[in-house]
Amino acid sequence: LAKAAQVVIYGKEFALAAAPKAQYGAYFTVDRQEIERINTIRNLILNYLENEQDKRPLSFAVFGPLGSGKSFAVKELAKEVCRGSVQTRNFNLSQFKDLGDLHRALQQVRDDAVASEVPFVFWDEFDTGDLKWLKDFLVPMQDAVFYSEGFSYPFGKAVFVFAGSVSHSFAEFLESKPEKGFDGVKGPDFASRLRGYIDVKGPNPIPPGGDVAHLIRRAIMLRRQVERHAPHLIHDVNGIAAISARVIRAFLAVKEYKHGARSLESIVTTSNLKHVARFTPSQLPPADVLSIHATSDFLELLDAPQLDAPEIEIL
Numbered sequence: 001l002a003k004a005a006q007v008v009i010y011g012k013e014f015a016l017a018a019a020p021k022a023q024y025g026a027y028f029t030v031d032r033q034e035i036e037r038i039n040t041i042r043n044l045i046l047n048y049l050e051n052e053q054d055k056r057p058l059s060f061a062v063f064g065p066l067g068s069g070k071s072f073a074v075k076e077l078a079k080e081v082c083r084g085s086v087q088t089r090n091f092n093l094s095q096f097k098d099l100g101d102l103h104r105a106l107q108q109v110r111d112d113a114v115a116s117e118v119p120f121v122f123w124d125e126f127d128t129g130d131l132k133w134l135k136d137f138l139v140p141m142q143d144a145v146f147y148s149e150g151f152s153y154p155f156g157k158a159v160f161v162f163a164g165s166v167s168h169s170f171a172e173f174l175e176s177k178p179e180k181g182f183d184g185v186k187g188p189d190f191a192s193r194l195r196g197y198i199d200v201k202g203p204n205p206i207p208p209g210g211d212v213a214h215l216i217r218r219a220i221m222l223r224r225q226v227e228r229h230a231p232h233l234i235h236d237v238n239g240i241a242a243i244s245a246r247v248i249r250a251f252l253a254v255k256e257y258k259h260g261a262r263s264l265e266s267i268v269t270t271s272n273l274k275h276v277a278r279f280t281p282s283q284l285p286p287a288d289v290l291s292i293h294a295t296s297d298f299l300e301l302l303d304a305p306q307l308d309a310p311e312i313e314i315l
Contacts, residue, residue: 004252007219008226011239016216025076027069028220031213037198038077044196045081045159049118059141059160060196061126065168067260068202071122074161078120087112087119093133094125094165102136103148110155118157125165130178134190141193162194168206170197202260215252218264222251225265230273243279250281250301254294263293 006015012028021028022035024042029035041060048058064070071090078086089112091105112119126133137160140146145154167173178185203218205211226233226241233242257263270285281302284290290298307315 001215001249001252004215004219005245005248007216008223008243008248008252009241011223011234011241012220014239024073024080026224027073027076028224030216030220031201034198034200037196038073041074041196041198042077042081045078048157048159049081055157056144057141057158057160059162059194060198061162061164061170061173061194062198062200063164063167063169063173064200065202065204065206065260066165067257067262068200069261070163070198070200071124071161073198073200074122074163075120078159082117087116088122089119090122090124092124094128096133099136100148102133103146106140106146106155107153109158110153113156113158118159120159120161122161122163124163126162127164127166127173127176130180131176131182131185131187135186138186138189138193141190169199203257203264204260218252221261221264222248222268225268226279229269230279233273233277233279241279242277244281244306246281246302246304246306247279247284249304249306250298253301254298256295258293258295266293 003015009015016030019030020032020035021030022038023029024038027038029038044058044060048054062070062074075088078088089105089109093102096102096105109119109121123137126137140155141160144156144158145152147153164173167176174182174187174191176182176187178187182188201211201214201217203214203221205214223241226243234240235242251264251267259266267285267290270289271279272283273279276283284302287299
């Protein structure tokens with residue numbers, strides 16, 4: 001908790017200078033598992049883009065709880081690897097009604113592959129609908145072609161990113177129990193075509209109660225949101241953030257953010273920070289708004305006595 005508070009006040013560059021880390025664009029992590037996975041995916045993408053003989057799509061999956069920033073992490077990585085110029089497509093499979101919708105989406109991928117460089121295609125919520133979509137991706141993932149109304153349509157090189165919503169980790173995905181069984185929906189065949197995966201953890205502990213590193217993840221997110229939405233609270237010279245110790249403790253030690261990183265960001269953006277010199281409890285949104293995004297102990301932590309920087313200096 002003390003190290004996490006340092007991250008918020010002094011910034012991750014100072015507080016985590018000695019920690020192993022991975023940073024791609026605005027994505028930053030010191031979680032060892034996340035570092036290993038995202039560096040592996042980075043190497044896969046680089047090798048794939050350089051290998052003209054590999055015509056199959058590069059397929060990998062990314063998992064994490066709601067609001068953990070799954071797509072954000074991969075998009076920041078893609079911009080870094082492709083040096084800012086990357087063609088992305090987002091399709092939410094939970095909104096697809098039938099196979100025709102999938103074929104129309106693949107047709108757009110085919111057009112992108114012809115018109116530009118290798119497209120990055122995000123298949124969001126691919127594990128919805130009792131995993132009914134897995135079997136329809138087997139041929140495109142293996143042969144870079146899809147069949148519609150008796151015709152074949154090759155689409156060439158592409159990067160397929162399958163973002164889960166039901167499963168929060170790759171291990172959880174492999175243990176899925178759809179009505180037809182995991183084998184019945186071609187789950188093992190789909191998994192065998194993936195070349196890698198990333199488990200993004202987000203601001204809540206995984207598993208609950210057994211992950212103290214979530215404090216550091218929350219601190220990194222809070223500092224980033226303050227830098228983004230209230231940069232005037234960061235000192236121009238020394239980079240110290242003008243944030244009350246009680247506010248920091250509430251953000252870091254709250255039991256749960258109900259909607260993951262989105263909730264943490266919402267609390268910052270709905271706080272009255274525009275014309276203030278310091279982020280104190282009085283700037284936070286009303287209790288009914290806080291209850292939408294955080295558990296009730298957030299307010300309890302705010303009321304707990306906490307020495308702030310001026311008091312510590314006096315002592």
